[in-house]
Amino acid sequence: MTYVSCFYHAFAGAEQAETAANCICKVLAVNQENEKLASEPSPLFGRLLEWIWRTVPWLENRTTKKSMSTMQRKLEDFRDYRQVRKPPCVQEKRQLEISFNSLQSKLHLSIWPAFMPSEGKMVSDIANAWKGLEQVEKGYExxxxxxxxxLERLDHLTEKFKQKATPCMKTGPEEEMLSQKDYESASVDEIRALMRKHEAFESDLAAHQERVGQIAAIAQELNELDYHDAASVNSRCQAICDHWDTLGTLTQKRRDALEVRKRQWHQGIQSRLGRGAPGMEGSAHRTFILPRILFILRGSAVTEVPLNKVDHNITAMLKKWLYLPKRTTNDILRGPVQKGGAATPKIGDFQD
Known part of the structure; x- marks a missing residue:
């Protein structure tokens, strides 16, 4: 019995020792696993944070490019960032958060104190850096x-500006035509023709004035959109406006000159008529000649006397009247009144 008791106590002690050893091994295994989990986030954290710091300056670069092709390449690069370069980093961030939460849970179950990473390597630091990255990314997009x-609007406006400005930049014969003084030696019918031609030109000029206004509006919008070649656009727009102002000034001057010439022509005719025939005391030209000539000048006698013969007819009438005897002229003037119903002399009676 003594031996049996000794063997019993020996085997019982060995079993307790084995149980204790197993417990110690389990504790060591848990500690090693916790230490491994605590060390794993460090390289992942550093790599992710470095990528964020490297990406943010690239997204903050808002340098404006002049060409659409360059901006299209930047857009393609941004799409590549979104679809290729960013997803692995998103996965790493998610893995880092999972590892950190798992470690804290195991430490809590093992009655260990919570894991506290070093300053600047906390999960909250990653979250804040990632939030800043997404804000910069949204602004960049x-x-x-x-x-x-x-740039699309600028391309459209520059093309529209060229289409409207090119015809206006062409120098035509307008300035030369407006500077002519062909009216100085023109007859009455020629002056009328020149005035009709000038009125047609003024109508055409007014119709094109709207185009000049559109060109100025396009140039202003190009400046507001910060067009890179705005100086050239402003120069062309200013040249067009100056050219149009010159045309307007010359047009008004020519119209004034034509009006002056027309008044001079009428005043000359009235001055010649005012001298009248000898001894007539002005009654003849007031009674017949002046009304008849003004009737012709107003255009009512065009069918009776062609316009290109007006000067000739007037001169002939004056010559005929000036050389008529005084008695004859007085009879002509008194004829319709004294004899009643006598026909008024026609203008052909005084022509050669």
Whole structure:
């Protein structure tokens, strides 16, 4: 019995020792696993944070490009960032958060104190850096799309400006025509023809004035959209406006000159008629000649006397009247009154 008791106590002690050893091994295994989990986030954290710091300056670069092709390449690069470069980093961030939460849970179950990473390597630091990255990314996308729309609008406006400005920049014979003084030696019918031609030119000029206003509006919008070659556009627009102002000034001067010439012609005719025949005391030209000539000048006698013969007819009438005897002229003037119903002399009676 003594031996049996000794063997019993020996085997019982060995079993307790084995149980204790197993417990110790389990504790060590848990500690090693916790230490491994605590060390794993460090390289992942550093790599992710470095990528964020490297990406943010690239997204903050908002340098405006002049050409649409360059901005299209930037848009393609941004799409590549969104679809290729960013997804692995998103996965790493998610894995980092999972590892950190798992470690804290195991430490809590093992009655260990919570894991506290070193300063600047906390999960909250990653979350804040990632939030800043997404804000910069959103701003970059909005800026990129705005710039592309702006360049598209600029391309449309520059093409429209060229189409409207090119015809206006062509120097035609307008200035030379407006500077002519062909009216100085023109007859009455020629002056009328020149005035009709000038009125047609003024109508055409007014119709094109709207085009000049559109060109100025396009140039202003190009400046507001910060067009890179705005100086050239402003120069062309100013040249067009100056050219149009010159045409307007010359047009008004020519109209004034034609009006002056027309008044001079009428005053000359009235001056010649005012001298009258000898001894007539002005009654003849007031009674017949002046009304008849003014009737012709107003255009009512065009069918009776062609316009190109007006000067000749007037001169002939004056010569005939000036050389008629005084008695004859007085009879002509008194004829319709004294004899009643006598026909008024026609203008052909005084022509050669």
């Amino acid at each position: 909005e800026w990129l799309l705005t710039e592309i729309r702006r």
